[in-house]
Amino acid sequence: MSIAKAQTKERGGKRAIPGTPVFDGEAAARGYALNRMCYSFNDAANRAQFLEDEDGYCARFELTPEQREAVRNRDVLAMIAAGGNVYYLAKLAGIFGLNVQDVGAQQTGMSVDAFKQMLLDQAED
Amino acid sequence: MAKIVGGILTSHVPAIGGAIARGQQNDPYWKPFFDGFKPVHKWLAAQQPDVAVMFYNDHGLNFFLDKMPTFAVGAADLYRNADEGWGLPVMQAVGGAQALSWHIIEHLVGAEFDITTCQSMLVDHAVMVPIQLCWPGAQPWPVKIVPIVINTVQHPLPSPARCLALGRAVGEALASWQGAERIVVLGTGGLSHQLDGERAGFINADYDRFCLDQIGPNPDAIAKDSALDIVELAGTQGVEVINWIAARGAMGADVRELSRNYHIPISNTAAATMLFETGSSLRAAA
Numbered sequence: 299m300s301i302a303k304a305q306t307k308e309r310g311g312k313r314a315i316p317g318t319p320v321f322d323g324e325a326a327a328r329g330y331a332l333n334r335m336c337y338s339f340n341d342a343a344n345r346a347q348f349l350e351d352e353d354g355y356c357a358r359f360e361l362t363p364e365q366r367e368a369v370r371n372r373d374v375l376a377m378i379a380a381g382g383n384v385y386y387l388a389k390l391a392g393i394f395g396l397n398v399q400d401v402g403a404q405q406t407g408m409s410v411d412a413f414k415q416m417l418l419d420q421a422e423d
Numbered sequence: 424m425a426k427i428v429g430g431i432l433t434s435h436v437p438a439i440g441g442a443i444a445r446g447q448q449n450d451p452y453w454k455p456f457f458d459g460f461k462p463v464h465k466w467l468a469a470q471q472p473d474v475a476v477m478f479y480n481d482h483g484l485n486f487f488l489d490k491m492p493t494f495a496v497g498a499a500d501l502y503r504n505a506d507e508g509w510g511l512p513v514m515q516a517v518g519g520a521q522a523l524s525w526h527i528i529e530h531l532v533g534a535e536f537d538i539t540t541c542q543s544m545l546v547d548h549a550v551m552v553p554i555q556l557c558w559p560g561a562q563p564w565p566v567k568i569v570p571i572v573i574n575t576v577q578h579p580l581p582s583p584a585r586c587l588a589l590g591r592a593v594g595e596a597l598a599s600w601q602g603a604e605r606i607v608v609l610g611t612g613g614l615s616h617q618l619d620g621e622r623a624g625f626i627n628a629d630y631d632r633f634c635l636d637q638i639g640p641n642p643d644a645i646a647k648d649s650a651l652d653i654v655e656l657a658g659t660q661g662v663e664v665i666n667w668i669a670a671r672g673a674m675g676a677d678v679r680e681l682s683r684n685y686h687i688p689i690s691n692t693a694a695a696t697m698l699f700e701t702g703s704s705l706r707a708a709a
Contacts, residue, residue, distance in 0.1 A: 315655045317622030322578040326488055337487045339508045375621070384619035384659070385482045385576055392509025397438070398691050402623035413624060417688040420626045 321383045329381020332369070335359035336386035345393050374404050425523075425600040428470045428607055429681075430674040430699040431463060432638065432667045433556060435479065435549040435611040438690040440511045443555050459684025459696040460556055466681060466698055467557060472607040474520045475557075475566045476527075476593065478670040479549035479611040480575040480663055482507070485541075492539035493581050494589060496531065497570035498524040502546045514551040520567040523600060527569060530596035536589055546570055553611045556696075566607070575612070575663050580650040586665045587646040590672020597673065608701075610670025612663025614685075616692035619659055626693045630656040631685065634664055639680045639699060642671045660692075677702030 312322075319325070326333075335356065338344045348355040356366050368376035372394070377387055384401075391401050403413035439456070442448065448457040484507050486492065500521040504514045531538050550570060558565055571593065574580055581589075597606055614634060617625040634657075637644040646668050653662045671678075678699040685695045 313651055315622075315651070317620045317625075318617065318654065318659055319620045320578055320651065320654065320659075321576065326577050330488060333488055337483055340484060340506055342506060345508065374619075378619055383483075383488075383576065388618070389483065389508035397509075398618050401618065402691055405619065405621060405623045416624055417626070417691060420628065420693075421687040422628055422685075 319378050319384075325381045326383070327381070329365075329383060331360050331362060332365040332377065332380060332382050333386040335361065336382070336389045339389040339393060348393060374401050425597060425602045425604045425606055427594070427597050427673075427675060427701045428472055428605050429466070429701050430608040430610070430670060430678065431553070431557065432610045432670060432695070432697040432699075433553050434613060434689065434692055434694040434696070435552045436690045436692050436694060437507070437509070437511055437548045437552065440548055440552045440555065443552075443559070444512050453689075455686045456684070456689050456694050456696075457556075459682070459686070462682035463557060463696065463698050464559075467607075470607070471605060472566055473604040474523060474569065474606045475554075475609050476569045476571065476597065476606060476673060477550055477553070477609040477611065478571045478573060478590065478666045478673070479553075479609075480666060481572050482547050482549065483576070484547035485545040486572070486576075488577060491574055491577050492572065493574050494536065495539040495541050495544075495572040496524060496528050497544045497568070497572075498528060498540050498542050499544060502544060502550070502568065502570060504547070504551050505545050507547055511548060514555065515562060515564065517546065517550070517554060517564045518567040520569050520604070523602065523604070524569045526600055527593055527596045530599070531589070531592055534592045534595070536592060544570065549611050553609055557609075571669070573666055573669060575660070575665060578650070580662065580665065582650060583646040583648060583653060583665050583668050584643075586669040587642055587672045590669035592672075593669075594673040594675050598675070608670050608673045610667040612666045613657065613661055614664060614693045614695045615657040615661040617658030617660060618691060622658070624691055625658045626687055627656055627658070627661070628687065628693060631693050631695065634667070635683055635685060635695060635697065638667055638671050638697065639678050642668055674699060675702045
């Protein structure tokens, strides 16, 4: 379909889709520690330990300074820039009771209500 | 001889599992989606399949990035669900059609698909939500499964054309299976949605309509695009439509669409459900 060609740009030899992270090998390597920590949150005991001692938990998983800062600031775009993958980051968001509309609102700079309305407004008649 | 009775393609949005747990199927937000399963329930009651071959993607429950197979086939006699970290109730385990799994594995490797085989595998919402949608309230679950996992998490993803070829090879394996089972093929995920980045909330109804119209008669038309083309057209997670493409391949050449439903939004997703009768059913009915 023609839209694909129109929006795509090359960036550093890689295809860049505006506003759209492509979680490739480079990102997966960069984000490994952060994603590994988030994967551990499948276990309720680990979620409790994180809440009890966030610094200690992040240190145990050897987060990079950039990743630690992004987690400290609860900044999803910064976590993605640091190699985070949204499927794993969702488990971190879940600790704070945040769902994918909350996460979407933060990334797009919208209020949660406005983000939800934007989704509803895409409904067809 | 085993018989492929048909195929079901559906979204697997985790929030659907939450709505089921809270009994919200008739709430105004949810009803347009759940109503799409009425024809599926009627058809399943008539067809009584014993086995569901399910194409889906894992979301970080069973597979982590330490070992990420492009294609993985379950070969267990039981698949457990588990805590995914954000509050869905853990569902009852589902039995595995183990002998059929190994038959499929033999056929796939014979056809030069270099798959990963899993004798122990947790199944996430991408399996459990569709099972709850198809067989609401059933305990134990009335089908055994063969789970087939496609990597949609870490690029490079398998090409959509390769997913279609994988599905077609699974279809050949099912056609040659000597068991007496009645088999339904499921593909879960999609349609367009994006959870991450500044484009979060992206939905593309035009592209979804193209997929809904083509997946039955002409799946190659969808599979000709690259995975990155589909990321651009359908969103980072909308690329889960490659699970639909693989499932469509496994249904065999001839299908007839029995029902479809498309609704925006469920959570961040353009949600869809399709039901197909397959060629073997069509011949049996004739």
